[in-house]
Amino acid sequence: xxxxxxxxxxxxxxxxxxxxxxALDGVDLKVRKGAVHVICGENxxxxxxxxxxINGTYAADEGEMLFEGKPVGRHTIxxxxxxxxxxxxxxxxxxxxxxLGENIFLGREPKTGAFVNFNELYRQxxxxxxxxxxxxxxRQKMKELSIAGHQLIEIAKAISMKxxxxxxxxxxxxxxxxxxxxxxxQIAALKEKGVAILYITxxxxxxxxxxxxxxxxxxxxxxxxxxxGEYDSNKLVSLMVGREITSxxxxxxxxxxxxxxxxxxHLTQQEADGGRFxxxxxxxxxxxxxxxSGLVGAGRSELMRAIFGLDAYTSGEIxxxxxxxxxxxTADAIAxxxxxxxxxxxxxxxxxxxxxxxxISLANMKQFTKWGLVNxxxxxxxxxxxxxxxxxxxAGLDVAxxxxxxxxxxxxxLAKWLIGNTKIMILDEPTRGIDVGxxxxxxKLMGQFARQGMAVIMISSELPEVVGMxxxxxxxxxxxxxxxxxxxxxxxxNIMRLATGGMNLEQQ
Numbered sequence: 001x002x003x004x005x006x007x008x009x010x011x012x013x014x015x016x017x018x019x020x021x022x023a024l025d026g027v028d029l030k031v032r033k034g035a036v037h038v039i040c041g042e043n044x045x046x047x048x049x050x051x052x053x054i055n056g057t058y059a060a061d062e063g064e065m066l067f068e069g070k071p072v073g074r075h076t077i078x079x080x081x082x083x084x085x086x087x088x089x090x091x092x093x094x095x096x097x098x099x100l101g102e103n104i105f106l107g108r109e110p111k112t113g114a115f116v117n118f119n120e121l122y123r124q125x126x127x128x129x130x131x132x133x134x135x136x137x138x139r140q141k142m143k144e145l146s147i148a149g150h151q152l153i154e155i156a157k158a159i160s161m162k163x164x165x166x167x168x169x170x171x172x173x174x175x176x177x178x179x180x181x182x183x184x185x186q187i188a189a190l191k192e193k194g195v196a197i198l199y200i201t202x203x204x205x206x207x208x209x210x211x212x213x214x215x216x217x218x219x220x221x222x223x224x225x226x227x228x229g230e231y232d233s234n235k236l237v238s239l240m241v242g243r244e245i246t247s248x249x250x251x252x253x254x255x256x257x258x259x260x261x262x263x264x265x266h267l268t269q270q271e272a273d274g275g276r277f278x279x280x281x282x283x284x285x286x287x288x289x290x291x292x293s294g295l296v297g298a299g300r301s302e303l304m305r306a307i308f309g310l311d312a313y314t315s316g317e318i319x320x321x322x323x324x325x326x327x328x329x330t331a332d333a334i335a336x337x338x339x340x341x342x343x344x345x346x347x348x349x350x351x352x353x354x355x356x357x358x359x360i361s362l363a364n365m366k367q368f369t370k371w372g373l374v375n376x377x378x379x380x381x382x383x384x385x386x387x388x389x390x391x392x393x394x395a396g397l398d399v400a401x402x403x404x405x406x407x408x409x410x411x412x413x414l415a416k417w418l419i420g421n422t423k424i425m426i427l428d429e430p431t432r433g434i435d436v437g438x439x440x441x442x443x444k445l446m447g448q449f450a451r452q453g454m455a456v457i458m459i460s461s462e463l464p465e466v467v468g469m470x471x472x473x474x475x476x477x478x479x480x481x482x483x484x485x486x487x488x489x490x491x492x493x494n495i496m497r498l499a500t501g502g503m504n505l506e507q508q
Contacts, residue, residue: 006032008068008196009054009085009165015062016049016220023049026063027222029215031165036187036197038211038228040240042463042496046220047200051167054198055087056080068164086158087167092150096143101125103142104157128156132186148182155186159195166190167198170297172206184210202295204233204500218242233497241463241492252447253487257471258286260322261455262307262338262424267316269306276302277479280316284424284455289446291470292459293495299479300459304426308340309333320424334363339417340426341410350409352402356394357383359401359412364420386415390445410442425449428459443469463492475499 009031016024024046031037039047052058054065056077065072067083080086094103101122102109110120125138134152142150151171158166168187172180187197187210201207207214211228216239223239262284269277277299284290292300306313309330318325320336327333333340350359361368361379368375368382383397390411394404401412410430417425427446431439446469449456460466466473473490475482475498482498 008033009198010066011050011054011063012066013063014050014053014060014065016046016053016058017061023220024053024060025220027217027220028225029222030225031196031198032213033164033196034191034194035212036191036199036210037213037215038199038201038207039215039217040207040236041217042240042461045217045240047217048169049220050217051087051169051198051200054080054165055085055167081161084162084164085167086161086163086165087169088151088154088158088171089169092147092154094142094150094153097141099139099141100129100136100145100153100156101138103153104128104160108161124160125156128160132156132159132189134186148180151183152186155183155190159190163195165196165198169200170202171199172201172203180206202500204236207236208233216240233500234493237493237496237500241496252451253471255287255447255450257288258453260284261286261320263317263319263322264307265317265319267303267306267318268314269302269311270314275479277306277476280476280481282474282481282484284457286423286453286455287450288471289450289456289458289469291466291473291490292457292476293461293463293466293473293499294476295461295499297478298476298499300476301428302479303476304340304428304457304459307333308338308426310340334420337421337423338426339363339420339422339424340428341413341417341430342428350401350413353400355398355400356387356392356404356412357397360386360415360419363416367419382419383415386419389418390415391441407439407441411445414442414445422454424455424457426457426459429461430458431460431462431465439465463495466490466495467492477501 007030009029011027011029014024014027015022027046027050029050039050041047049058053060056075056079059074067085072083095106098106104125105121109116110124111117122138129136129138132155134156136145136149136153142153145153155166171183190197199210208228213225214228214231214236215225216223216236218240223242260283263282265281267277267280269275280303282290292304294300302311305311307318307327309327309332318327325332325336327336351362357379360383365374368379380397386392387394387397392408392411392415394408401409404412430446431442446456446458458466458469467490470490471487473485473495475485475495477499485494
């Protein structure tokens with residue numbers, strides 16, 4: 001029977017609505033002192049949103065938060081820090097040129113009068129590091145540390161605030177196994193001191209290694225909570241996934257699959273070049289939609305950036321139509337008929353201040369230029385063709401890209417590549433941040449590309465999208481290819497098991 005005095009944090013029926021999206025829909029959570037409580041769910045399930053409501057980044061639209069048995073009204077990050085709640089974000093933002101001590105006590109520096117007392121700051125920092133067995137010096141600069149070191153300094157910062165609850169959002173997503181061991185030792189030490197840990201991870205081995213209790217969230221809804229001992233990986237995956245594919249994924253399974261257009265053999269990116277994937281091999285056929293699935297830190301986007309020439313790869317081979325090619329930059333990739341729609345369309349896909357015609361013609365100016373003169377009439381003609389083909393909703397070709405909805409921005413990026421000689425289309429999270437209607441339209445366009453003989457690679461963090469749209473699925477985990485599933489094998493459960501290290505399949 002649950003002892004109420006053990007509960008340090010409780011969330012009751014939390015609802016959070018963003019424009020057009022119910023991110024959380026009646027979520028409950030009870031966190032005990034001195035326990036690791038793991039929050040499980042697919043990408044987009046609402047885990048991080050719930051954590052940001054707890055720490056004051058977002059305000060809940062409905063529901064109640066209790067801390068140490070007392071109701072907490074609307075609160076800020078500063079309020080939660082004073083209460084004793086600290087959050088270590090998935091994306092760390094250390095100030096690299098500052099010392100460890102300056103980062104840990106930023107905004108809370110010990111002072112003598114109006115001036116920072118640096119001797120005291122470094123004394124307290126070193127004392128803290130020594131107590132936690134963190135093997136660094138207070139005067140070291142953050143830039144000297146690894147990502148794991150940054151994580152440990154964030155933990156030290158949380159402890160220096162005398163945190164009673166520490167939220168860790170995917171803290172091991174970008175660190176090596178040895179560094180994970182260091183992180184887990186610190187978590188065990190925190191438990192001994194009665195600190196509660198809220199931990200978000202997709203990795204099955206981590207869940208069952210450190211979890212005392214588990215809560216599953218799916219599509220913004222609370223599904224189940226219980227002691228970790230009541231779960232195994234099969235039960236957890238089933239609860240995390242638990243939904244059917246709908247007609248939003250109009251995959252045409254009658255499209256004939258043609259010859260191999262792209263082949264990648266043993267492609268590897270070593271540490272000097274970023275080091276996010278190794279020994280990747282696959283084939284892509286004309287008319288095929290090849291899905292790439294995996295969790296945070298799997299290396300999918302980095303692999304595609306290398307194939308498209310944005311980043312270097314260290315070793316391995318790339319073949320186009322059976323011929324070896326060396327892709328040194330994006331110009332090489334485009335010349336070979338490869339196009340890539342980035343997951344961050346605003347950063348890499350569009351020039352937001354330029355108009356629609358300018359954005360559509362951007363990557364293919366050679367076909368609109370003769371003797372150094374740009375044929376604006378031809379640009380307008382081809383742009384209108386693309387707007388009509390893709391049903392882009394705009395007032396005119398002269399409107400700025402930033403004025404469009406997310407779905408229409410994505411269509412402009414697709415149009416940019418379709419007017420070129422594209423035979424391999426890489427789509428990285430093609431429906432991220434767009435509404436359901438626009439998603440369906442993008443999916444129909446993908447099917448249209450495949451019917452016309454284009455070869456399509458789709459990276460997606462949404463399992464229903466991967467299963468619903470792919471002819472085959474390549475599953476990656478932490479830079480390693482775990483298996484290639486055909487359409488019959490590519491269930492949500494099989495993909496999740498591979499992506500979390502729960503099983504291996506022979507490559508098909």
